[in-house]
Amino acid sequence: MQSKEDIKKEKILSVFDNDYKLLSENGLKAKALKFYKKNNFPGLKDEGWRQTNLTPIFSNEYIELNVDEEIIDINNFNIPGLEANKLVFINGFYSLKHSRIISEGLQIGSIKTLSKEMPDVFKKHFESTEIHSENNFTAINTAYAHDGTFVYVNKNQVIDKPVHIFNITTTDKSILAQTRNLVITEIGSGLEIIETYHSLGGESAFTNVVTEVIAGMNSSIKWTRIQDESQNSNHMNHMKVVQYSDSNFMCNTITLSGGLVRNNIAVKLANEGCNSNLFGLYLVKGKQLVDNYTFIDHAMPRCESNQVYKGIINDEASAVFFGRVLVAKDAQKTNANQTNRNVLLSENAKINSKPQLEIYADDVACSHGSTTGQLDQDAMFYLQSRGIPKNKAQAMLLYGFVSEVIDELPNEEIKDYIDVSIKKILGEE
Amino acid sequence: MLKIKNLKASIEGKEILNGINLEIKAGEVHAIMGPNGSGKSTLASVLAGRDLFKVTAGSVEFEGKDLLDMSPEDRSCEGIFLAFQYPVEIPGVSITNFIKAAVNAHREYKGLDPMPPSQFLKFMKEKKALVEMESKLTNRSVNEGFSGGEKKKNEIFQLAMLEPKLAILDETDSGLDIDALRIVANGVNKLKTKDNATLVITHYQRLLDYIVPDFVHVLYNGRIVRSGGKELAMELEEKGYDWIKAEVNGVS
Ligand SMILES: Nc1ncnc2c1ncn2[C@@H]1O[C@H](COP(=O)(O)OP(=O)(O)OP(=O)(O)O)[C@@H](O)[C@H]1O
Ligand SMILES: [Mg+2]
Numbered sequence: 177m178q179s180k181e182d183i184k185k186e187k188i189l190s191v192f193d194n195d196y197k198l199l200s201e202n203g204l205k206a207k208a209l210k211f212y213k214k215n216n217f218p219g220l221k222d223e224g225w226r227q228t229n230l231t232p233i234f235s236n237e238y239i240e241l242n243v244d245e246e247i248i249d250i251n252n253f254n255i256p257g258l259e260a261n262k263l264v265f266i267n268g269f270y271s272l273k274h275s276r277i278i279s280e281g282l283q284i285g286s287i288k289t290l291s292k293e294m295p296d297v298f299k300k301h302f303e304s305t306e307i308h309s310e311n312n313f314t315a316i317n318t319a320y321a322h323d324g325t326f327v328y329v330n331k332n333q334v335i336d337k338p339v340h341i342f343n344i345t346t347t348d349k350s351i352l353a354q355t356r357n358l359v360i361t362e363i364g365s366g367l368e369i370i371e372t373y374h375s376l377g378g379e380s381a382f383t384n385v386v387t388e389v390i391a392g393m394n395s396s397i398k399w400t401r402i403q404d405e406s407q408n409s410n411h412m413n414h415m416k417v418v419q420y421s422d423s424n425f426m427c428n429t430i431t432l433s434g435g436l437v438r439n440n441i442a443v444k445l446a447n448e449g450c451n452s453n454l455f456g457l458y459l460v461k462g463k464q465l466v467d468n469y470t471f472i473d474h475a476m477p478r479c480e481s482n483q484v485y486k487g488i489i490n491d492e493a494s495a496v497f498f499g500r501v502l503v504a505k506d507a508q509k510t511n512a513n514q515t516n517r518n519v520l521l522s523e524n525a526k527i528n529s530k531p532q533l534e535i536y537a538d539d540v541a542c543s544h545g546s547t548t549g550q551l552d553q554d555a556m557f558y559l560q561s562r563g564i565p566k567n568k569a570q571a572m573l574l575y576g577f578v579s580e581v582i583d584e585l586p587n588e589e590i591k592d593y594i595d596v597s598i599k600k601i602l603g604e605e
Numbered sequence: 606m607l608k609i610k611n612l613k614a615s616i617e618g619k620e621i622l623n624g625i626n627l628e629i630k631a632g633e634v635h636a637i638m639g640p641n642g643s644g645k646s647t648l649a650s651v652l653a654g655r656d657l658f659k660v661t662a663g664s665v666e667f668e669g670k671d672l673l674d675m676s677p678e679d680r681s682c683e684g685i686f687l688a689f690q691y692p693v694e695i696p697g698v699s700i701t702n703f704i705k706a707a708v709n710a711h712r713e714y715k716g717l718d719p720m721p722p723s724q725f726l727k728f729m730k731e732k733k734a735l736v737e738m739e740s741k742l743t744n745r746s747v748n749e750g751f752s753g754g755e756k757k758k759n760e761i762f763q764l765a766m767l768e769p770k771l772a773i774l775d776e777t778d779s780g781l782d783i784d785a786l787r788i789v790a791n792g793v794n795k796l797k798t799k800d801n802a803t804l805v806i807t808h809y810q811r812l813l814d815y816i817v818p819d820f821v822h823v824l825y826n827g828r829i830v831r832s833g834g835k836e837l838a839m840e841l842e843e844k845g846y847d848w849i850k851a852e853v854n855g856v857s
Pocket of ligand 1: 616617621639640641642643644645646647648657690
């Protein structure tokens, strides 16, 4: 008889057409599938997943669907005023029609296509982080991703315009969309990426994303991920970053909406002098669950990491923050800071916050903190006593609370876009 | 303008205001003095509408309307302004945005459109000059990291922006250096007209040298135990409160 876990695995596996050629050439697909069959999906008994009920993911019958790209109006998802290189994925499939590269000499495109055009680079870096063996979500993605983004930035090349990756799920059926991204910045190069996730139908799509980032010596990557999907959607996101000497990596994870959202970011500081900044902002309401899991591996000396995650949780929604910072024995002169702050707006809102520092070096400066509270009533009264109505006062305070994260966003267009979106959600405008 | 009758208020079952009677007319300046913990700030908070305090008896009429029935924001729009003894810090909300929201809330209450941005900036510049507030301060988050004096100046700046009928100044002089005290007091005086009124809460005569009161009241144990002219303040400065306390405690 099949176990419950086997049924889950079979259910997800059966969605995919076995003919994908993406990874089969180097035997990685077989390797990933072997891992998938051997292991179960993570569950409430597994460390790092104890607060994350994944049932919604497994309670749908998914399909994969390559739709006619004509039906999508990409302008609905543009960030106003942002001039960007655009890559568009609809249900995980690359949309050539909607994509547009404007920067000169930028090697970027569908990972399916580019992996064949640049086989050496691809082979060198793809799965170099062994991300398939994280868990069954990353394994099934490695075996059957529909497509994804491949970016290769040459030595000392600084890309003038950001790359905006659109991920859209369509229709009223339960879509399973898997994208797989690989980003490599060579020595001294610079790149800005914005990923946005949208869903058109109200049905419970499942988006399963895996991203590998290799940040070369002294390179700089600014990454912004904006999740704005329907209340029924499921979103699983795994990102693994390897940073070499003196590189700078920044990732802003902004969750505006979604049903079940889990973001995993693991950063390995593999050489000295790296700087890593992870910022997050989540606005959770209804019955949503937003879960951020971060892991920063300070493997080498003289690196700095900063994490600031802030959340506003309303109704019966819940949020999880699990942040692990590991400072290895040799990682002297490490500077690591981590904060998670939450505001609960209702009695039934829940937060589970667990910042965690593991330090094996002795000459380090590390801090972590977590706070959770209601709105500051003295501040509310202060605003009201100046004539500002209660709901507007609340929105202003909440906006003030999250503005620290918005201020960190890498360009004005994104700041404005998030500003407007958040004010709309908070009812400030 | 303001008629307080037998006002009683408590917090967590503890009675703090014990039957306050006070009437303030347009054009008048009243000062309230009194020992620490006597209920001065509580009275100010109750008038501004802080629901932390429960009004258990009495009434407050403001311009003919029942004040106690109104939300804090409506009281503000009707013309009550409280300059706080301890202004709170509000991270992430700039003074400019905050005061713009306040000014426009007042305008909306009066059925007016929001103030055009250029007019607003001009208006703000004018009022900042009045209290000699440093220009860059308004770009910072409300009171965050402000010095004691800057916080108090910011209160009077807001007072100037909102042009209330009744200004309640709760120990606005504490934390101000001598120059700042003069600037702030002059600011308050410049805003004075025959149609508005001021209630000054203070411990010190020196503020009353600038903002000269028509009446001085002594609040003790939640009650106004003595009222007089400005010479009462001088008497208190000289003799302290013991004689009043003795009188009150002797009588009751
Ligand atoms: N939030 C509160 N919770 C409990 N007790 C309070 C609260 N606020 C005020 N009180 C009490 O009410 C009494 C009056 O306080 P209030 O602040 O009104 O005094 P005050 O006259 O303004 O004193 P001061 O001159 O020191 O400013 C004090 O005993 C104080 O401890
Ligand atoms: Mg007081």
